[in-house]
Amino acid sequence: MTRSKEVTIERHELTIVRSGQFRALPVSPQRGGCSVCEQEALWLAAEAAAIYSGLSRREIYRRIENGTLHFQEMTDGIVQVCLTSLAGTDP
Numbered sequence: 001m002t003r004s005k006e007v008t009i010e011r012h013e014l015t016i017v018r019s020g021q022f023r024a025l026p027v028s029p030q031r032g033g034c035s036v037c038e039q040e041a042l043w044l045a046a047e048a049a050a051i052y053s054g055l056s057r058r059e060i061y062r063r064i065e066n067g068t069l070h071f072q073e074m075t076d077g078i079v080q081v082c083l084t085s086l087a088g089t090d091p
């Protein structure tokens with residue numbers, strides 16, 4: 001039982017790294033240019049990014065504040081996180 005759970009977690013992490021696959025995402029990411037990556041990136045609301053990455057929302061915002069995660073604030077106040085930066089961070 002424990003073993004199969006580990007495999008699931010590994011697959012989940014793999015999904016983050018292999019940015020071509022987003023089936024595990026709670027919501028569909030939006031495409032858009034990231035000024036930090038200087039290329040097109042996929043964006044997820046911070047809350048969804050937390051679920052996706054397994055990090056707490058607090059940790060997501062901490063990483064936004066220290067510059068680890070690229071972010072953009074939408075006109076409706078929703079903060080979106082660049083998935084490229086999310087995949088590139090250490091767990």
Ligand SMILES: [Zn+2]
Nearest residue numbers: 034037070082
């Ligand atoms: Zn980026």
